[in-house]
Amino acid sequence: MKKIKIFSIILFLVSAVVYAGCRIYAGVMTDHTPPVISGGDEVIQVSVADPQEKLLEGMKAEDSRDGDVTDSLVVQDISEFDDEGKRTVNYAAVDSSGNVGYYSRVMQYTDYQEPVFALDSPLRFPVNGKFNICQGITASSTLDGDLTNKIKYTLDRAVTSSVPGTYQVEFRVMDSAGRTSYLPTVLEVYDPSEERIDVTLSSYLVYIGVNGAFNPSDYYAGADVEGELTIQSTVDTANAGTYYVDYTVTSRTAVGKSRLVVVVR
Missing domain, CATH: 2.60.40.10 (Immunoglobulins)
Incomplete structure (x- = not known):
């Protein structure tokens, strides 16, 4: 009976070590780092007639594990005008782990006229x-x-x-x-x-x-x-x-x- 108790304790300790090791390994291997978006000017000048694709020209997204994820890069939204007549373009890109990276820059129209x-x-x-x-x-x-x-x-x-x-x-x-x-x-x-x-x-x-x-x-x-x-x-x-x-x-x-x-x- 004493041998059975000792074996049970050893089995429990081994299981605990394995479980802890798996958790540590999973934590190390899990990707929590979002892509980094870069490229283009801090202020972009566009015409009101330009397609949205114009806002993506020169932009890229890089991920520490997936590498180039520029194909996932999108214009998330564009703000309304601020007090200086400028708008903010907000970008987003995602990697294979579902991490989302964000980036913003200012947009100015070259030919905008109010309604x-x-x-x-x-x-x-x-x-x-x-x-x-x-x-x-x-x-x-x-x-x-x-x-x-x-x-x-x-x-x-x-x-x-x-x-x-x-x-x-x-x-x-x-x-x-x-x-x-x-x-x-x-x-x-x-x-x-x-x-x-x-x-x-x-x-x-x-x-x-x-x-x-x-x-x-x-x-x-x-x-x-x-x-x-x-x-x-x-x-x-x-x-x-x-x-x-x-x-x-x-x-x-x-x-x-x-x-x-x-x-x-």
Whole structure:
């Protein structure tokens, strides 16, 4: 019986040593080191038209055990713009043990422009008519193209379509980089019985630079009834802001109006 106890103790000790050895070996052999990502400039300059593959040019990923794992390198995500108009590109690469390495660098666009709006008709709607406030307005950006389905708006008060009046409305749209553009303007409900001349413009919304050239007459396209044209403009090209040009055509028996929105920036 004593020999059996001694044998059991020896067996237990041997098993413990083997188990401990296996744990130590496993710990030594287990790979916990992620790949190292490098290459490329700390700040990359790209066009908004460049494909995402452009961000991977010159980049590589090396792993201490697997060697070159550049094939696993991906763009994990791109941040929104920071206060300086820059974005951060975040990269990731993985090795055969599942370890993930990360890397970040700054990205600057060479040709980015913030989203802009366009109008194909004035924001004027007849009394008692059915209308969509976003009717005729579109938005686009150099980065994303068409953004019309992302347009949102805020009114200063609920529109009463049965009574002529004006309403302050602000349109806004945000692109995929987090940049939001705003268009504060005026929506008008008018009495069509008082306006029987259709006044047409070549554009209903234009953007011009501060101190840029602007001639209101250039945007008048004509009217369906001959009459006297009056142009009233609030545009101040020396200061950024949203301005209006009203075009009124008056004949002996009728009148018609249209409005151009001018954004100076």
